[in-house]
Amino acid sequence: MTELTAQREQAARDYDALVRRGLKLDLTRGKPSPRQLDLSDGMNALPSTHLAADGTDCRNYGNLQGLTEIRELFAGLLQVPAAQLLAGGNSSLAMMHDTIVFSLLSVVPGAARRWADEGEIVFLCPVPGYDRHFALCERFGITMVQVPMTAEGPDMDVVERLVAEDPRVKGIWCVPKYSNPSGVSYSDETVRRLAAMTTAAPDFRIFWDNAYAIHHLTDEHAELADLLALCEEHGNADRAFVFGSTSKVTLAGSGVAFFGSSPANVAWYLANLSKQSIGPDKINQLRHVEFLRDAEGVAAHMRRHAELIWPKFEAVDRILTKELGGTGLASWTAPAGGYFVSLDVPEGCAKEVVAKAKAAGIALTPAGATHPYGDDPADRTIRIAPTYPDLEELEEAITGLTVCVRLVATERSCSRRPEHPTAARPRHSGAGGGGRVERANEAVPPSGARPRPARAEWMSLGAASAVPEAEDVLPRLAGVEGETHPRLEGDVVARAVVELLPHQQRLLPGRRLGLVAAAGALRAHDEQQPEPPEEARHAERPQQVHEQVGVLAHRQGQRQHDVRERGEAEHDVALVPRARGTSCLAGKESHTASWVLVIACFLVPTSEAAGRSTMARSFGMLARPEAEARSVGHDPPAPTPPCQQGRTPDRTDPSGQSGPGVRIPQIGS
Incomplete structure (x- = not known):
């Protein structure tokens, strides 16, 4: 019996044992755990008054831009001047949806016509990326073009070439800090190039979804260059739409979402929003201000979040290293913030790994969800969301996942003629100061060997x-x-x-x-x-x-x-x-x-x-x-x-x- 055959048979026995356990574990979405939500229980008794700082009765209609005090609280955290920041309901995704609809149905500043009158609209989508961004494009018939992610953000050589040569390219999706799912944070140079690049479309927009702006896992915090300031500096003041929310800060279903941009874009957004709403939930905004108080209060609250979820990210890395390290079967990220770990399995194996895990009672985000149209061309990326399950369940789920990876990979290897021996090599890459480390155990030929290309x-x-x-x-x-x-x-x-x-x-x-x-x-x-x-x-x-x-x-x-x-x-x-x-x-x-x-x-x-x-x-x-x-x-x-x-x-x-x-x-x- 060859070593590879023995590995396959052992993986098959381990998988059979895993199935017999009858697990029911869920790693599908990046949700705060119940213990994280408990951190914000004090909000339930707030606010202590219904009056805002300027005397506004928060129980009534009005103030479409949101309370001044909450905009001032989050202005620095989101790198948007308070006067150019809008505080709304609980969902930043809803704001992104509305921004696309407004762009389709009304003329954005700098445009000659509505996007709906342009014919084909194209968005650039860094991959791996966030499936809900892709779903919005698909919903409105926007063509998506993939752009590979690097350790410093999207490949800017590709981005600059595409936006410069095609006026149909109207936007790019960006999760600039602790990106979903790779954990990459954009470098200063990437942000500068996004702000300064020449675009064929005068109404090109950066959809800057800064969802994890304050979601640090360690004491080494990634820092972002100020996109809005750079856009203005390079003569493209209207280029960026900035989004953020408190969904993973306080209560996921009862947070506050934010939209920020240039004065012209904010006026355009409010003009469209006024047809839809008479004002946001100001009572909710007021209780957030009372609960979080100031920037230091926000930072202290996020440290408590990190204390709860960092051990889970550490457990994922520890188990993956123990079970798959040095095997050449997988690589994964060890992010310094955010909510996800990105796992890469051998090409052509991700869907089968996810299916095997599902059959064993471990629910994962569908393979392909990290790419437009649900189609990962290499079929290799799996998103892991460690935050919601408790630590014991998470360890069971990740251990079970490694069993599925070993089974699928060894079965695939046994079905083809053996190749050259493999060697493990760690790969470390900076992430805009975010401390991202990627573990790579890739097949490489031995020194001096020349594989059949x-x-x-x-x-x-x-x-x-x-x-x-x-x-x-x-x-x-x-x-x-x-x-x-x-x-x-x-x-x-x-x-x-x-x-x-x-x-x-x-x-x-x-x-x-x-x-x-x-x-x-x-x-x-x-x-x-x-x-x-x-x-x-x-x-x-x-x-x-x-x-x-x-x-x-x-x-x-x-x-x-x-x-x-x-x-x-x-x-x-x-x-x-x-x-x-x-x-x-x-x-x-x-x-x-x-x-x-x-x-x-x-x-x-x-x-x-x-x-x-x-x-x-x-x-x-x-x-x-x-x-x-x-x-x-x-x-x-x-x-x-x-x-x-x-x-x-x-x-x-x-x-x-x-x-x-x-x-x-x-x-x-």
């Missing part, structure tokens, strides 16, 4: 220091510089996979799904094959692999179209490699398939003959003269998958000889 390196999607631009990496690797395409070597194919896959989240959703589909098809084929000798590792793959990629491409394209109902073709087209003088596959359901086929041209053929034949088939479908498309009065139809092509068009052989070669036009915009 087209097989081993696409198994792990890690971060890299240099991120290639998606639109030029394939042509650059393959050497497309002139009128013809050179011979495709196996190393070129391998490098294309290695360079693109680790950065798949920088691609728009359709192309990302296509890339994963293409790689998945090739991987599935390779896993069924014996390890070839070194000199034969780039031998030609059978035609069935090419057909499999084509079928997957077609299905992924149709799936994306069905889910989105209005394809992302217009947004995708700007970054798809395009041949001069040709249309760029304008059919909505065809764009995902098109991108997969572009990639398939580089991934599938590994011999000279196969390369010419396959590229002729694929590029023959991709390049269609614009005049021909216009002649029929509509966009070209979706391409037929390679397995359905009846013949290979004759093209000019790069060597000048006749035969089924392929002529590749110069890559252009």
Whole structure:
């Protein structure tokens, strides 16, 4: 019995024992525990008066902006001048909802028209992120584009490029301190770049959900740069919408929510709100002021929260380290604040881990909830919410979760040929002063070993220091510089996979799904094959692999179209490699398939003959003269998958000889 088989069988026995325990544990949402809510029981006897400091009778209508004293109390904590802060009801999420509705139905400062009159609206969504932000976008038909998170916040190179080139990009979601679920806090440089960047849309807005502004777990507090002040400094005073609340400070269902922005934005918000409300619950605001008193009172109250929940975060890290540390099966965050831990399992395993946990009585946030449309392309991120259960239940749940991770991961490993030995390596990364530490136990080849790139390196999607631009990496690797395409070597194919896959989240959703589909098809084929000798590792793959990629491409394209109902073709087209003088596959359901086929041209053929034949088939479908498309009065139809092509068009052989070669036009915009 091999060691891997023994590990799988032990994990299976542990899982059977876990199921027999009949647990009923819930880690789905980041809620305060009953003991945390007990900290605010003193509010039940407040306020001691119904009169505000200025004599306002808080029992009556009026004062739409909220009591001055509560706005002054939270102004410094949220980094918004009191005059530019609005105190409302109990839900900051409701304020975000209303802000989107107001933007759709009325003209925001600096805009030429309502968002509803703009056609497609696009929001950037740092991932992993908050599922309720994504749900709001989905509710109002706003297209979401994923942006990867780094240790300093969203990847600003990606953000700056997207907002500068596309006026449809109207907003970005940000949880800037102790981000949900990664625990990252934005660096000063990230905040500055958000405030200063050039945007194609004059009415671009940052939705700054500072939900965890004061939710520290340790004595080392993350500090944020002042976004509103930086926006004004760089001439973009109206850019930021700031949100916050006391939902996880006092009583989750009876807190106070806040909206802050520039004077122009606040006047715009109040004008819209006046049609909806005559005033907030000022009695509730008054009792918050009496209970919390001042900034030091707020800080003391939050220290009591930390005393209750820090042991739970410590327990999560301790158990994960004990059960999974050094195994190469998982990585996780150890945040310095906030409400969540982000757990990454091997690619393709998160949904199965969550399902196994559910069957064992451990409820987790659904896999994929950390990404737009509930779709984590790598299927690897699981959000853990440790705050609500008591410590004993939490320890049981996390221990059970590690059993599920070990079972799913070892079953997956046993189903494929063993790869190189693994080694554990810790990864430490700063988080804007927040002290975030990420435990990473990733598979790495032993020193001096060179894994088979087209097989081993696409198994792990890690971060890299240099991120290639998606639109030029394939042509650059393959050497497309002139009128013809050179011979495709196996190393070129391998490098294309290695360079693109680790950065798949920088691609728009359709192309990302296509890339994963293409790689998945090739991987599935390779896993069924014996390890070839070194000199034969780039031998030609059978035609069935090419057909499999084509079928997957077609299905992924149709799936994306069905889910989105209005394809992302217009947004995708700007970054798809395009041949001069040709249309760029304008059919909505065809764009995902098109991108997969572009990639398939580089991934599938590994011999000279196969390369010419396959590229002729694929590029023959991709390049269609614009005049021909216009002649029929509509966009070209979706391409037929390679397995359905009846013949290979004759093209000019790069060597000048006749035969089924392929002529590749110069890559252009």
